[in-house]
Amino acid sequence: MSLRICAAAAAILAAAALPAHAQDTTGQRGVRIGLTYTPGSKPGVVVLPVDGPGGDSVRAIVGRDLDFGDRIEVIDGSGVSQPASGNGAVSYGIWKSLGAAALVQVTLITPSLVRVAVHDVTAKKVAQSRDFPIAADVGSAAWRMDVHGISDEVERWITGVRGIARTRILYVKGGRVYVVDSDGYGERAVTSSGTALAPAWHPDGHHIAYSQLGTSGWNVEVLDLAGGSARPVTATSGGLNTTPAFSPDGQWLVYAHGAENGTDLYAVPAFTGGAARRITLGRGTDNVSPTFSPDGRRIAFTSGRSGHPEVYTADFDGSNMELLTPFNFGDQNYRSNPDWSPDGRSIVFQSQLAGLFQIMTINLRDRSIKQLTSEGANEDPSWAPDGRHVVFTSTRTGVKQLFVLDTESGRSRQLTHSSGSRLSAWSRYLDRAP
Amino acid sequence: MIGKTRRVAPALLLAIAALAACGKKPETAPTPEPPPINQDSIDAARARADSIARAEQARRDSLARAQAEADRLRAEHQAALATLTAPIYFEYDSDALSAQASAALDAKLGILNANPDTRIRIAGNTDERGSDEYNLALGQRRAAQAKRYLTQRGIADSRIDVISYGEERPVADGHDESAWSQNRRDEFEITGGGQQLKAAR
Numbered sequence: 001m002s003l004r005i006c007a008a009a010a011a012i013l014a015a016a017a018l019p020a021h022a023q024d025t026t027g028q029r030g031v032r033i034g035l036t037y038t039p040g041s042k043p044g045v046v047v048l049p050v051d052g053p054g055g056d057s058v059r060a061i062v063g064r065d066l067d068f069g070d071r072i073e074v075i076d077g078s079g080v081s082q083p084a085s086g087n088g089a090v091s092y093g094i095w096k097s098l099g100a101a102a103l104v105q106v107t108l109i110t111p112s113l114v115r116v117a118v119h120d121v122t123a124k125k126v127a128q129s130r131d132f133p134i135a136a137d138v139g140s141a142a143w144r145m146d147v148h149g150i151s152d153e154v155e156r157w158i159t160g161v162r163g164i165a166r167t168r169i170l171y172v173k174g175g176r177v178y179v180v181d182s183d184g185y186g187e188r189a190v191t192s193s194g195t196a197l198a199p200a201w202h203p204d205g206h207h208i209a210y211s212q213l214g215t216s217g218w219n220v221e222v223l224d225l226a227g228g229s230a231r232p233v234t235a236t237s238g239g240l241n242t243t244p245a246f247s248p249d250g251q252w253l254v255y256a257h258g259a260e261n262g263t264d265l266y267a268v269p270a271f272t273g274g275a276a277r278r279i280t281l282g283r284g285t286d287n288v289s290p291t292f293s294p295d296g297r298r299i300a301f302t303s304g305r306s307g308h309p310e311v312y313t314a315d316f317d318g319s320n321m322e323l324l325t326p327f328n329f330g331d332q333n334y335r336s337n338p339d340w341s342p343d344g345r346s347i348v349f350q351s352q353l354a355g356l357f358q359i360m361t362i363n364l365r366d367r368s369i370k371q372l373t374s375e376g377a378n379e380d381p382s383w384a385p386d387g388r389h390v391v392f393t394s395t396r397t398g399v400k401q402l403f404v405l406d407t408e409s410g411r412s413r414q415l416t417h418s419s420g421s422r423l424s425a426w427s428r429y430l431d432r433a434p
Numbered sequence: 435m436i437g438k439t440r441r442v443a444p445a446l447l448l449a450i451a452a453l454a455a456c457g458k459k460p461e462t463a464p465t466p467e468p469p470p471i472n473q474d475s476i477d478a479a480r481a482r483a484d485s486i487a488r489a490e491q492a493r494r495d496s497l498a499r500a501q502a503e504a505d506r507l508r509a510e511h512q513a514a515l516a517t518l519t520a521p522i523y524f525e526y527d528s529d530a531l532s533a534q535a536s537a538a539l540d541a542k543l544g545i546l547n548a549n550p551d552t553r554i555r556i557a558g559n560t561d562e563r564g565s566d567e568y569n570l571a572l573g574q575r576r577a578a579q580a581k582r583y584l585t586q587r588g589i590a591d592s593r594i595d596v597i598s599y600g601e602e603r604p605v606a607d608g609h610d611e612s613a614w615s616q617n618r619r620d621e622f623e624i625t626g627g628g629q630q631l632k633a634a635r
């Protein structure tokens with residue numbers, strides 16, 4: 001049920017987000033192509049070899065993206081003696097015997113255009129095909145993102161759910177904010193020096209906000225990833241200004257401000273700054289780490305108002321506040337860092353168990369709790385736009401690193417490999433610039 | 435802190451140099467024509483030599499007194515500095531001031547009262563446990579708590595800044611209580627008027 005709603009939501013999002021040049025497609029858009037495979041299992045898919053410059057990389061990236069999506073079983077077809085490439089040369093029998101339900105065939109038409117066909121192995125025909133524009137400089141960041149975009153569309157054709165490969169993740173390492181592609185490639189620093197914390201995405205996918213330490217305290221700055229200098233937006237100067245979060249419509253920035261009487265949440269216009277509107281009345285307690293519901297009406301945040309940190313929800317104006325995380329589970333009273341799921345139905349947060357944080361979700365309808373991690377200390381969860389994957393910080397391999405977890409299968413993968421990576425934030429779907 | 439102490443030294447050296455220059459004056463006076471040898475001239479020469487010796491002794495005494503005063507001031511400054519910048523420590527997830535922390539703040543209060551031009555910054559810190567983000571707020575609360583203690587006892591609000599470093603600046607690197615207890619602290623830094631601190635009155 002939840003999957004179907006997810007899929008429908010993703011399809012609607014995807015359809016709304018598609019740029020104008022993608023409208024002239026063949027076949028059905030937003031509907032899965034109806035492959036035959038065992039119900040409850042993942043469809044087996046072979047990514048066929050790709051001829052031409054960068055072809056091997058395209059094949060490797062698409063295969064990895066489909067694997068990381070956790071909805072498809074990627075079959076390694078490289079050992080097959082007669083790999084089909086080029087139109088009309090597909091021998092379906094071989095692939096069917098390997099367990100493939102579908103073949104992905106990518107053909108480089110021009111340096112800036114590729115044709116992608118998905119073959120239905122059982123029906124022995126092309127089930128879906130479309131031409132995709134692609135950045136001409138093979139191997140560049142833009143080119144990689146275009147290949148990820150192809151993977152995501154292929155995943156939607158096959159499973160009905162858009163993939164999350166064309167996304168990026170912000171995090172902090174050594175006092176600087178970094179960004180990395182969803183597959184762990186293309187890591188780069190986006191702040192130059194100093195001490196930054198708590199990076200957050202603007203829904204437009206190219207502005208970010210974070211907290212930067214200055215001489216008199218912490219300020220929230222907004223930065224355009226495409227270039228330009230960081231702009232401070234916190235009106236309350238000095239003291240503590242941290243944990244920014246943009247509203248889903250991109251108009252507001254909510255952050256925690258603390259001076260000498262606790263830390264409370266405030267809202268300012270996202271880009272212009274200006275007079276801050278107070279949201280919480282913590283009366284000397286700490287209120288931090290806000291996250292918005294997808295409709296922008298509610299926020300969840302960490303508050304110490306009961307004497308220890310717990311997760312609360314409230315309307316955007318601070319009214320109708322309620323305690324979300326109950327005290328009667330776990331052995332320590334410390335729950336924090338909520339992130340509202342993209343489908344609006346649950347919140348992921350961290351809870352201390354046996355002295356270590358673990359990642360948990362709470363269902364907003366029945367308040368049921370699900371523990372997702374148990375190995376090492378696990379913190380700062382952030383949802384992927386599919387509402388299924390979560391990125392978080394873990395010490396399971398020693399020092400802090402980022403990991404991605406599939407909340408449905410429990411499968412996880414290590415995203416970063418340089419020590420001290422933490423405070424990750426997953427972007428929305430990143431669309432191709434028109 | 436060392437930098438601030440060093441800034442005191444040039445002034446003292448100047449004073450000492452000035453005293454030294456006063457004492458040297460007779461030596462640099464031009465030598466008069468030798469008078470004809472008689473008892474008077476011998477007595478006069480002896481008197482002159484005695485006078486030079488006395489001046490020299492006075493110069494030495496004055497230098498010693500200046501040195502002693504400089505040493506005393508330096509020691510007073512160092513002691514006051516140590517009192518004013520000594521960290522205070524907190525319990526886990528708490529900004530409550532222990533008896534020990536309050537006593538340390540009382541001592542700082544005396545120094546701040548004796549040095550009305552001195553300004554400080556209180557930096558709140560936490561241990562590594564807890565959320566990185568929540569810890570920034572906790573550190574802020576710890577710094578604000580110490581500031582409130584001082585301002586409620588008469589120190590002007592404008593003389594004290596607060597900042598939080600959360601868990602970002604540990605002094606002990608371990609992952610056990612002995613390290614954590616050292617990291618749950620307020621640090622005190624002089625931001626102005628701390629060149630020559632006087633002892634509490």
